[in-house]
Amino acid sequence: MNFLITTKHYLKRFFTNPLEVALMTLLPAGIIFINILVFDNIANEAGADNMYNSYNLAATAITMMILFMFQLMSGVYAGQSIFVDLRQDRRWRLMAAPVPMSTYVFGAIAASMIFSLTTAALILGVSFFAFNIFLGNIAIVVVAVFLIALMSQFIGIIISFFAKSKGAIDGIVMAISFTMSAMVGGFLINIPVPQFIRENIIPTGVAFRAVGVYDPINTIAGYRMNDSLIAIGILIGMTFLLGIVTLVIARRRPF
Amino acid sequence: MIATMKNVVKRYGDFMALDHLDLDIKEGEILGLLGPNGAGKTTAIRALCGLIDVDRGDINVFGKRQSINNVDIKQDMGIVTQELTVFSDLSAQDNLKYFGSLYGLRGSQLMENVKRVLEFVELTEHAKKKPDKYSGGMKSRLNIGCALVHRPKLLIMDEPTVGIDPQSRNHILEAVKKIASEGTTVIYTSHYMEEVQAICNNIAIMDAGRVIAGGTIDELVGRIQHEDTIRLIAAMPSEALAEDIRAISGVKSVTMIGNEYVIISTTGSGNLNRIMEIAMRHGGVANISSDKPNLEDVFLTLTGKTLRDEGSGQ
Numbered sequence: 044m045n046f047l048i049t050t051k052h053y054l055k056r057f058f059t060n061p062l063e064v065a066l067m068t069l070l071p072a073g074i075i076f077i078n079i080l081v082f083d084n085i086a087n088e089a090g091a092d093n094m095y096n097s098y099n100l101a102a103t104a105i106t107m108m109i110l111f112m113f114q115l116m117s118g119v120y121a122g123q124s125i126f127v128d129l130r131q132d133r134r135w136r137l138m139a140a141p142v143p144m145s146t147y148v149f150g151a152i153a154a155s156m157i158f159s160l161t162t163a164a165l166i167l168g169v170s171f172f173a174f175n176i177f178l179g180n181i182a183i184v185v186v187a188v189f190l191i192a193l194m195s196q197f198i199g200i201i202i203s204f205f206a207k208s209k210g211a212i213d214g215i216v217m218a219i220s221f222t223m224s225a226m227v228g229g230f231l232i233n234i235p236v237p238q239f240i241r242e243n244i245i246p247t248g249v250a251f252r253a254v255g256v257y258d259p260i261n262t263i264a265g266y267r268m269n270d271s272l273i274a275i276g277i278l279i280g281m282t283f284l285l286g287i288v289t290l291v292i293a294r295r296r297p298f
Numbered sequence: 299m300i301a302t303m304k305n306v307v308k309r310y311g312d313f314m315a316l317d318h319l320d321l322d323i324k325e326g327e328i329l330g331l332l333g334p335n336g337a338g339k340t341t342a343i344r345a346l347c348g349l350i351d352v353d354r355g356d357i358n359v360f361g362k363r364q365s366i367n368n369v370d371i372k373q374d375m376g377i378v379t380q381e382l383t384v385f386s387d388l389s390a391q392d393n394l395k396y397f398g399s400l401y402g403l404r405g406s407q408l409m410e411n412v413k414r415v416l417e418f419v420e421l422t423e424h425a426k427k428k429p430d431k432y433s434g435g436m437k438s439r440l441n442i443g444c445a446l447v448h449r450p451k452l453l454i455m456d457e458p459t460v461g462i463d464p465q466s467r468n469h470i471l472e473a474v475k476k477i478a479s480e481g482t483t484v485i486y487t488s489h490y491m492e493e494v495q496a497i498c499n500n501i502a503i504m505d506a507g508r509v510i511a512g513g514t515i516d517e518l519v520g521r522i523q524h525e526d527t528i529r530l531i532a533a534m535p536s537e538a539l540a541e542d543i544r545a546i547s548g549v550k551s552v553t554m555i556g557n558e559y560v561i562i563s564t565t566g567s568g569n570l571n572r573i574m575e576i577a578m579r580h581g582g583v584a585n586i587s588s589d590k591p592n593l594e595d596v597f598l599t600l601t602g603k604t605l606r607d608e609g610s611g612q
Contacts, residue, residue, distance in 0.1 A: 056387050056388065132383055135379050136444070141369040141372040
């Protein structure tokens with residue numbers, strides 16, 4: 044019961060700041076829209092065709108890129124909550140309550156996950172209806188989004204153990220997200236990375252592989268489910284590893 | 299006893315924060331924990347609340363052994379932290395609801411307790427506002443309210459009046475008396491003698507991680523009733539003046555605080571006149587008075603320091 048109470052508490056705090064809500068929903072939608080307009084224009088001038096079987100492949104790739112980039116940023120909420128509540132003076136009051144510390148941590152993670160998955164659903168919904176993106180196997184998309192969001196929570200919490208300020212957590216998580224996005228397809232800048240590393244080691248790249256961004260036509264044709272499942276397996280392994288690292292650090296640097 | 303601390307030791311590296319501390323808390327009393335900064339008051343109450351582990355010793359609360367993992371004991375305890383630890387992004391009402399729910403309150407019982415506490419701390423009209431819109435006194439009252447919402451049997455208040463205006467301070471002191479009158483045992487830590495004298499039944503004086511004296515105000519002051527406290531403000535203060543005063547027979551100690559000399563002298567020794575003569579030879583007297591001993595004097599006699607001195611501190 045206390046877990047539900049702490050989750051509800053953190054959700055309430057996340058939604059009290061309308062700027063944060065707008066940042067996680069309207070901003071990605073806006074970026075996707077602008078990128079699609081730009082890319083459509085470039086493709087048309089080059090005489091290329093974005094569409095395949097009525098699906099907009101460019102819009103699909105851009106949506107997934109922005110979606111996973113923002114999901115990878117979502118861990119900032121759990122990280123900042125842990126930092127402010129359990130690493131500063133407020134921890135004395137929270138520790139004085141008859142509630143184990145883990146309840147606060149899991150509550151923050153759960154609330155942050157709900158917040159980020161809600162924004163993911165909004166982004167996908169808007170893109171699906173507005174830009175005719177191809178969702179492929181919706182279960183694979185949901186699992187990939189879930190795992191990237193969960194990975195981000197662990198990253199946010201790990202950073203909160205070492206950060207000196209709330210703003211530092213924000214900066215580091217965003218830097219990680221932007222860098223990984225730049226490594227897998229370019230967001231504003233493109234960091235060239237060998238294909239093997241991009242599709243097997245960089246989390247956003249593995250997520251793209253899972254949802255078929257790198258091979259959209261075969262995805263649409265339905266010939267690449269095994270590849271998707273391998274990518275999902277890699278994401279599960281990465282998430283599990285990050286979870287273990289979080290636990291080890293939490294034990295060594297107790298609240 | 300509602301709680302006991304026996305032979306408690308807590309170290310932070312080489313620094314001994316609690317040095318074989320013994321402390322007994324009687325049910326229903328307001329116990330004042332008086333001592334300068336760095337005496338170990340906050341460490342003692344954190345250990346009592348099960349917020350930190352100790353290196354040695356026994357801490358029992360409500361007949362059960364206290365530890366960092368003992369969640370049951372915490373159900374009936376409340377803590378008012380020295381720092382403001384409410385959520386600034388939630389209204390006062392939402393703060394109270396959250397803390398009340400952490401202690402198991404639900405539904406109508408929770409709302410009833412929240413309403414009662416808002417009335418008690420006089421924030422009913424401001425219940426829907428966030429603490430960043432509050433004055434310092436209002437924030438302190440909310441800080442206290444969050445510790446009361448679940449009706450604790452044992453309430454620990456760690457210097458709750460630091461940094462607030464005198465009017466709000468008086469309000470808080472009155473609130474503490476009212477809380478105790480309703481049956482809650484209160485431990486009140488402070489380095490302000492006036493606060494402790496105003497509200498506490500029993501006082502434990504701490505210094506360097508241990509209790510150096512304990513009892514009622516009369517019992518503590520009675521330890522030095524054979525001594526007078528003479529306060530001299532010299533026109534030209536100097537160490538040479540202090541040395542000459544120390545040399546007077548019957549003078550037990552001379553402590554300089556700024557340009558004031560606090561002199562402990564044996565009662566009936568007639569030293570007031572001698573001290574005045576010496577001060578005149580050293581440039582004159584701005585003011586001189588002789589007071590009945592108080593808690594500050596008790597502390598000074600026992601430690602050679604004043605309550606406002608910086609302790610070794612962590």
